[in-house]
Amino acid sequence: MKGLHIVDSQSGTEENLEGKDPYLVALGERIRNLRSRRGLTRKATALAADISERHLANLELGNGNASILVLQQVAFALQCSLAEITSDMTTSSPEWLMIRELLEGRSETELYRARVKLTELFGSGGNNRARLSRIALIGLRGAGKSTLGHMLAEDLGYPFIELSREIEKVAGCSIVEIHSLYGASAYRRYERRALEEAVQIYPEVVIATPGGLVSDATNFNLLLSHCYTVWLQADPEDHMKRVVAQGDFRPMSGSREAMNDLKHIISGRAAFYAKADLAYNTSGHSLEETFTGLRTVVRNTTGVMNWAA
Structure with missing residues (x-):
């Protein structure tokens, strides 16, 4: 059976996903999407994150692993929270992101009221x-x-x-x-x-x-x-x-x-x-x-x- 592949939009090369950890592949995809949403090139992102462009490329393509410190640096470069990179749900759509933005910084009392209303709905x-x-x-x-x-x-x-x-x-x-x-x-x-x-x-x-x-x-x-x-x-x-x-x-x-x-x-x-x-x-x-x-x-x-x- 033919393996799954993705095309690296930066280099145009095709990458084989077979044998790669699904979480690392999804993590890389979220980083690519966040970078695209910010309108940043891979080179600019790597420079702001103080990591090599090759390291960022491997991260985006799901090759190998990344330390939490590297992910924190990438999050800083992309002007987002670490949770937005490592999460697999609240970054999945514009609505999720907008809802999270509305709840950001709210007090426990306000969050409780929001949860009650959502439960009612x-x-x-x-x-x-x-x-x-x-x-x-x-x-x-x-x-x-x-x-x-x-x-x-x-x-x-x-x-x-x-x-x-x-x-x-x-x-x-x-x-x-x-x-x-x-x-x-x-x-x-x-x-x-x-x-x-x-x-x-x-x-x-x-x-x-x-x-x-x-x-x-x-x-x-x-x-x-x-x-x-x-x-x-x-x-x-x-x-x-x-x-x-x-x-x-x-x-x-x-x-x-x-x-x-x-x-x-x-x-x-x-x-x-x-x-x-x-x-x-x-x-x-x-x-x-x-x-x-x-x-x-x-x-x-x-x-x-x-x-x-």
């Missing part, structure tokens, strides 16, 4: 009352999602599901086996299918979600669109104690390192967890006190008491 979450009938608990392991979720579901008269168990049902194997056999991308696909099925099957439900669900923008958007989300917060020390109480003693084998890792994870995910409709701290109170407070705030904010009347 394109989302498939249905009416708000339907969303409020599905309570999804998010947060790290040890926040109390399973324990409090089960208690809340019983109080509301709703079914309770742990999304991790639903993922295993969809995949036909354990979470550990999904990751070891198929990888993280497959896990996210199973996670999405499990969440979609839960939304379709249960008009009223309490869902305990995996702590890392917020790491996938597609799945997190799906959750936000279809469920009333509650971020269960806890102090790092409480997270650690609860995980150990569940029978997992691994954190104690390197407690200092484990605590530092835990704090980094909380810090890294906090901005995503904060997109929840409600944040509720589960530290500093007994289980009964914590549940009573959670029950009250959920009922008041979702209006579930009025619907049952």
Whole structure:
């Protein structure tokens, strides 16, 4: 079968794409497109980027690799962000670029308003009352999602599901086996299918979600669109104690390192967890006190008491 080829518009020579890394080929194409959009020659771009013209040619044609510093220099020469070069979606059309320009430099509050409007325009979450009938608990392991979720579901008269168990049902194997056999991308696909099925099957439900669900923008958007989300917060020390109480003693084998890792994870995910409709701290109170407070705030904010009347 004849291999794929591209013609280098600068030199007029034909380049064979067979055997080249698809990402590097796409990266080179984005750089060529950006350079063309700026009206710059390869020579002028290479001079501004302080790299050789041959190096830039290889980069544009997908030959070899490029360090992040070289890409940063090229981005500077093309007067764009590094993200615009390395991205594969938001540089794909003029509309994407114009939308990104509108959002550039906006505050978190403004970005939240934009996301809500886009969800209303394109989302498939249905009416708000339907969303409020599905309570999804998010947060790290040890926040109390399973324990409090089960208690809340019983109080509301709703079914309770742990999304991790639903993922295993969809995949036909354990979470550990999904990751070891198929990888993280497959896990996210199973996670999405499990969440979609839960939304379709249960008009009223309490869902305990995996702590890392917020790491996938597609799945997190799906959750936000279809469920009333509650971020269960806890102090790092409480997270650690609860995980150990569940029978997992691994954190104690390197407690200092484990605590530092835990704090980094909380810090890294906090901005995503904060997109929840409600944040509720589960530290500093007994289980009964914590549940009573959670029950009250959920009922008041979702209006579930009025619907049952």
